Amino acid sequence: MNTTLKTLSLSALAAAVMMACGKKEEAPKPTSQAAAPAEPQPVVVKIGHVGPLTGGIAHLGKDNENGVRLALEEANAAKLSIGGKPVKFELLAEDDQADPKVGNTVAQKLVDAKVVGVVGHLNSGTSIPASAIYHQAGIPMISGSATNPALTEQGFANVFRVVGRDDQQGPAVANYLLATVKPKTAAIIDDATAYGEGLANEVEKTLKAAGVKVLPREKGTDKTADWKAVLTKIKGKKPDVVFYGGMDATGGPLLKQARELKITATFAFGDGACTDKMAELAGEAAEGLVCSQAGIPVQAAGKAFLDAYKAKFGVDPILYAPFTYDAAKLLIAAMQKADSTEPAKYLPQLKAIQYEGASGRIEFDEKGDRKDAEMTIFTMSSGKITPVAIIKGGKSMTLEEYAQAAAK
Amino acid sequence: MRQLRWPYWLGVLLVAATLLLLPFALSAIGTAWVRITNLAILFVFLALGLNIVVGMAGLLDLGYVAFYAVGAYTWALLASPHFDVHWPAWAILPLGAALACVAGVLLGAPTLRLRGDYLAIVTLGFGEIVRIFLNNLSAPFNITNGPKGITRIDGLSLAGIQFNASETFLGIPFTAPIKYYYVLLILLLVILIINLRLADSRIGRAWVAIREDEIAAKACGIDTRNVKLLAFAMGASFGGIAGGMFAAIQGFVSPESFVLNESIMILAMVVLGGMGNVWGVIAGAMLLSFVPELLRYTVEPIQRALFGRMLIEPEVLRMLIFGAALVLTMRFRPAGLWPEKRHKQEMSVAS
């Protein structure tokens, strides 16, 4: 009885403290809102970005965020006015830890903060559940890196992506292999994640359709370091190509161990393992690796973007920054066209937009996917990944051809 | 029967009023906090369920998250476009609990002879096996959709109320998280009453007897086999209910939500709060759910205020503080922050 009472009063106290906190936190809010309508001061327009800023792929999350940051700062420098009033864009950057549960919490945080648009999330696994929250709030979201087709198959009118889907990247790398290696037998491995499996499935589909014999799928996990048993099994089947859907941290050891076992097949990886890090992790074994990236290589991205990024952050963009940069610019361009920052008003403009971005020309199809997304094929030569082909609309061209076409 | 005096009823009234008004106070700060609270309540369900197995019956279970997964996937598969079936909530939630219960018995039956650490590793293995199957049952026949998870899961809808939609009632806006909060609150009340009644029941005392000394318990005529199985089954079914609600609230489930770390976190809630003590376990679950979120909001500003810049990344510091808190709590209060009375007596007798 006594302890019950104590617990009760404790919880009541806790609740009271919480409410008190609530009031305290409320205080600063009205000031920012009160400041906004004042005549000379610009209207603050909040744009959210979500990606993992901690955990295994935090460096990619930061890269994405930087792209958005750059776009907003450029827009602020241009002193835009929308709806007759000067506007100032503000970035709310959140960390979803690549965890769907956390992704929903921070999505709600952004909705609470009344953002008018969201760039993100980075992973498909967090983007898909969070898109429902944005959908309910009527806020447009554009992902610059979520490649799982399911994201735009949900029928949400507010969901877009500017990066190519798995079912665009998979066929691209598979077709490149078909054209150059002409394999009879192929082995496919993935890391049993949504990304790795999704991409591997698309590669398998294309290879099978071309009459290649595909061995039963082998799998590891996103933490596997010991690939010997899987590779030994594959070695016995003597495939001509081996495709791995996974990240560089696992792809490096895989490639190294394969060469130790004297497997001579051509190895091909997806964009998660298409980094310079591969040369470090696999050593000499990485030479000749074929890999693909969804989108155009950073080198072929708009020169202006590259220079501005380097000047601002002191490093080169890693992977998806041109896409998130374009995504943020798209949101702003649509707002300008609609002459309103209200999501409901500028959404139709976003759907119909035609835009020349750092990652090329952008138009959305009826699902919200990018029309004719480009894919790039790289090979590893002397420790660097080097672009060898850009595939757009089923057509393969070299980097120079693409640059010429883009210049026109 | 002791007489209950007015301070007691006043306390109850106060708590009830606070709990009823809490979501509105929280949404004043941000609806995100209502969502965080909802997740915290789900963890209370899980911690209470595990408390039956670990705290009361003394069976160390490191794979508890498997039952959570069973509940979540039951809901996800039977109420989503994946198989294009949309069963009503009143059918799936009990079914999820029942299936989790069956899973609990399946795990319990062969492991009854194992004790202590052997049981720990087998349950851990069981948890991993369930997760690996969920992750891989997309080929050759697609059952769980593998790592991509199941999307567009139906929300809860009961008595004509769609819990996923916002609406205004009597001029008060009820958002989806607030509606779910009330459902969870009612479920919590039910589960709490069951737990409190269990702790003082014949079965509850039998569990404690087994925990304290299995041989003596057996000698006293307790059917240890069935009583242990019952602990697994009851504990698991709470996990199943929590899983079903998780699927409904999130609208998306994937195997990455059911990893071993989650089991360890739930166990930490039970042990930190005070094994066997229902109130302690609830406090433990609340503490471990809210502290990381609070740290998320405070670590960065505090560092900036103190040092003018970020010295340690918030996430890293958050985990360091969390780890240190676990160690220190156990160091100074080894029976948990709010130990069970019986446990406390034992400790003082021992020392």
Place this chain on the structure above:
Amino acid sequence: MDILLQQLINGLTTGSVYAIVALGYTMVYGVIQLINFAHGEIVMIGAMVAVSVILALTDTALPPAFILLTGVLAAMPVCMIIGLALERLAYRPLRKAPRLAPLITAIGMSIILQHVALMIWGRDPRAFPQLIENASLAVGGAAISTVQIAIIATSCVMMAGLSWFVYRTRFGIAMRATAENLAIAELMGIDTNRVIAATFAVGAALGAVAGVMVGAYYGVAHYTMGFILGLKAFSAAVLGGIGNLPGAMLGGLVLGLVEALGTGYIGELTDLCHWPFVAEALAERCHADGHVVLLGSNYQDVFAFLVLVLVLIFRPSGLLGERVAERA
């Protein structure tokens, strides 16, 4: 045949690593009946320290074997100090506490160790420099690399050394006495606190060597590598009978072999196209794909746990364990 031989070599190598890590768990358990959940993190830190030292020395003209040895010798004391600190800070104060309390401190310590490692070494995977020319020897059609030979040989030497230490030295006798009965050992004049601390130190030193072996074998070290390795090794220790030294070695080897052979052959065994009746029902898919595999290498962790569960169901105290843990 050569593929089978290759899988056996793979399994033996992985198994040796598991065995060495499992020894760390089982020694501590044998002495104070405690699962040192943070042992996997000690292995990780061993690998990380070695990578740093080796990277710092690679550009010097020192012979590669010397560099590798320096890496190992640097990792060992670091790990031993961490092991001792763990015992002193997290376990000793809790020796009389309820059974689950030290488990929670162990979890807390492994979270701390992991994130300290993250702060020092970052979140990118570290490439382990290739020091020794990785030549392969052909053995009946299979290839065994020098690293594999080195790992198996080192493990054998370490297991022999440990057995000598535990069964032939005075300190080993004190250790076994403490394991048998702490109170009586104390009455016999054994400084049990010192014995327990030394057990942690020896286990950690073994862990350091294991860390270097893993790093050299797979070519990477990462701040999260300790967890899954620790889990496997702990399973191996339980499989063999926790608290039993030969049991840990046997458990490690069995687990390694089961994983390699399971990964290698389960796919073919569960190819539904080779099963009677089922194949006819699936004729169309079998024709299109050539295979409908029910269980593939994706279940490799399942095999390990399944074997563990089966062994424990029929032998509740592991393959070689005699004592059933009395305290639940």
